[in-house]
Amino acid sequence: MPTSTASARYDGFGKDGKGAISTRSGVLSDQPYGFGTRFEGKPGTNPEELIAAAHAACFTMATSFALDRAGHKDGTLETTCKVTLDQQDGGFAVTKSALSLSANIPGIDQAEFERIADEAKANCPISKLLSCEITLEKTLSA
Template sequence: MPIRTASARWQGNLTEGSGNIRTGKGGLQGNYSFKSRFEEGEGTNPEELIGAAHAGCFSMAFSKALADAGTTPTSVETTAKVHLDKTDAGMTVTRIELDTVGEVPGIDEAQFAKLAETAKQNCPISRLLSPGAEITLTARLTS
């Protein structure tokens, strides 16, 4: 399997500096700052990138689980809300809320929910993050 890379460059001090984050092949690039991370400033932040990675990984894992069960999805769309909180250990990602909507012909709500939970448990990014962060899932089936 290939090794994935990403890079970041920061210039200046913590509160007034700025930086740029880039994935290895340049598919994603973004500016970030103290304000974009800890306030509501323009730009991205590491937590958004974790959310994007988690949402993407989960969507793929869920699509695979659905197809393996004989119900190939038309689409799976997932949003991840990453909570960065101050704890005794310092700033910590404490919780990630996955919210997914799937358009899956020929499946009932119970099977959909079961496969979504299985995908959450088996997604590589969930496995990486779950020892330290609570991961919740809301899964909705659309027609």
Template sequence: MPVRTSEANWKGDLKHGQGTVHLGSGAWEGQYNFSSRFESGKGSNPEELLAAAHAGCFSMALSAGLSGAGFTVESIHTAAKVKVELVGAGFEITGIELITEANIPGIDKETFDKIAAATKEGCPVSKALKAVPIRLDAKLV
């Protein structure tokens, strides 16, 4: 299996410095700083990238689980919200919310919920983030 890489460069102190993040695939590069990470400033941040990774992983894993159970997957859309807060003297990721909507013909809500819950526990990014509470809101559309 391949090893995925990304890189970050940072210059300056925490409050006034700035950095760039580069995905190893070359698909994206962006800047980040204190304001974009802990306030509402322009730029990206590690938590946003983590949310993208989790949303993508969950959607693919849910598709695999549903397909493996014999269902046809028409579409899955997942948004991930990663919450970062000041806790004591430092910042922590305190929770992740996955919000997914799926169009799966012929599936009942109970079966869908069961597969979605198993996916939340089993997707590789969820497994890597087990130290953080992960909440799932899964809907059929």
């Protein structure tokens, strides 16, 4: 199976530090992030925005494939995702990923639509990621 990679760099520490995120594909290349982009609305991105984009995309694709398997061959799906970051236990935690799906699918009834969407939500890889094992490889250079 394919492996996707991304990298992040942070120069300086705390609020004064500045980061940059890049992806192997080049879709993100030294995209700025830091305290200002995460908490003050400054230009750039932040981890929660990237999780929201990934969750919306993954869920929408999973729904599309499930609809195809169920015999639906045409339509449109649009999903937004809002990821919530809250203060918790003296730090921060992602506490919610709220998906909102709007669909136009000829010939589907409400019950089938809801069943397929619920299954896609439970089974898309990013939904599963939000409670996955996390590994960490560490290297410190002088």
